[in-house]
Amino acid sequence: MVEDRKLNVLRAIVEDYVATQEPVGSKALVDRHQLGVSPATVRNDMAALEEEGFITQPHTSAGRIPTDKGYRLFVDRLSTVKPLSAAEKRAITTLLEGAVDLDDVVQRSVRLLAQLTRQVAVVQYPTLSRSTVRHVEVVPLGGSRLLLVLILSTGRVEQRVVELPEPLSDEAVAEIRTKVNRATLGERLADAADKLVQLPDEFEQDSRAPIAALVASLVEAMSDHRSDERVLVGGTANLARFGDGFDTSIRPMLEALEEHVVLLRLLGEATSPSTLTVRIGHEGPYEELAATSVVATGYGPGDEALASLGIVGPTRMDYPGSMAAVRAVARYVSRILDEG
């Protein structure tokens, strides 16, 4: 019973602090929430909560603010899912349904997430490594140059221009095209690359040089994990809203947002769309980002997570709202990928 109230107090503190960004005291707490007890009682509870490490006071005789541990308890046990408003749901569907291609989906998702949560949004492009080959196109560009276009099951398109040691006839190109497609269609990228390297054997000895060059370029495109690391960031203007711990917190955040590798580590392993990952403050791998939290989840067709998306913001964020938005967007995007 009394334990319950303590948790209620913690919840109230988190909610008020997130709303006001100011340390919250016992008096204000009983005023704004129906706790049914006096400030003195709340004070006792607060003392206990502080003892247990859930809240802290910035200085003696100031209100309390939640610690990372406090936020953790809050998201794990105290926060109820905040359903999105009808308007928000509508915004999601209408915005995402207007998307024309994969790039567009990703761009719109970032925008959407940033708007919904008023935080910085991060969306990773679908990973190459788990997708399969849908088609390979070989286009002569004149001279001895070829354009290779690699179309993947996720809708991603990679292209490369390759310079051959000698020109190829149109017939030779056509032959290569069919053989390459026969070898790789429907294969996962890693497997497709394996099959490709054996492909030159199927050709005459003296025509192998150009084939080998072409295959090498294609294999490189397949194994090039550059695009794995591609992420899109949006809503950075929201950073300026933390009028508070400014320079200490905004600088490393901006730096992190530039470093895609860092961002990907922040988003973490792509989990299934039904699982949300919340990383609070110091729980993350970066010391400089101790004041920021990450709410992320995976997305992809079916329940297979191809990539992650999420938001990054100060530890003092609206967790229920952010979590609801991230989850909703991930689901809608997954559904779109399902259909496309």
Add this chain to the structure above:
Amino acid sequence: MVEDRKLNVLRAIVEDYVATQEPVGSKALVDRHQLGVSPATVRNDMAALEEEGFITQPHTSAGRIPTDKGYRLFVDRLSTVKPLSAAEKRAITTLLEGAVDLDDVVQRSVRLLAQLTRQVAVVQYPTLSRSTVRHVEVVPLGGSRLLLVLILSTGRVEQRVVELPEPLSDEAVAEIRTKVNRATLGERLADAADKLVQLPDEFEQDSRAPIAALVASLVEAMSDHRSDERVLVGGTANLARFGDGFDTSIRPMLEALEEHVVLLRLLGEATSPSTLTVRIGHEGPYEELAATSVVATGYGPGDEALASLGIVGPTRMDYPGSMAAVRAVARYVSRILDEG
């Protein structure tokens, strides 16, 4: 003679203020520059400069800071080109030469510009509208779906998936491919679109429906100026360095950087790579960005400007350095586009 010294004083003020970010007084000025006159003389000159509107004092009995008009005079008449260091030149060539495709070139350019100038860098993707068609590829995806790949002279690749009203045989696809290419090869986008709309007439009456759908999608891809508006932004972390006029200036900047349309207006019309555009403070079209300047130029193969690139920073920036960096990067990128 005395007029010359006044200009020297202005130059010194700009340089010192840019370096220290603090109002500069007469004493400090004679200490740090070999002006060969006493502080009192400098004071007289300063009074004159203020009278003419080139400098101002934030409050009585403080040092002077340049006005927008002062910066303008500085960049127009006082700044000598600051040659890049050997290391910087090396950085440019090595970084840009490693690029594998157009996207990569753009990405690397942004990074480079941000590093060189320690400002926010903006690079516009090469415009579609002025480029010509190099190749159109039509790929059956099974069922009645086709993938259209549009390859442009700039190296840009656009793709669309189109759903036809009825399936097409492989032979029909091949025929379409040749006809489409014959009609559009080498044409500018606008002209190519014009030719395409007449294409269905060349086919049998009863096979026109799928052709029309295909053509419509291609024309849309060609006239879709979405990609005209694509820009890449980098180096936002540098914003945090303006430890000074923070909240008044960083917020609108972040917002502007999110709005690509705004950014494009800031970059302005793409000029030839040999011409630099410098927009100082209030000279720009946006009231909120009165404290920011833009250094931009066009780039593209030959001397034809396909798109713009540049940097955005506080009016108190190192103009000679920024201008040198922007110009150098634009030239190198143009050269790469020439070769590619």
Add this chain to the structure above:
DNA sequence: CTTGGCACTCGAATCCAGTGAGTGCCAGGG
């Protein structure tokens, strides 16, 4: 035209009380 001298201005820094939100603790009552 330049220069040294000098009075003057005004923001920034320092100091110092006063204020008040908030706490911890305690004794009394359900």
Add this chain to the structure above:
DNA sequence: CCCTGGCACTCACTGGATTCGAGTGCCAAG
């Protein structure tokens, strides 16, 4: 055992007064 009102205490914050000093403007002399 838990809640509550009371009370002394702490300490950031505010605002006014004061000082300090960088920097200016002006003037008379060279």
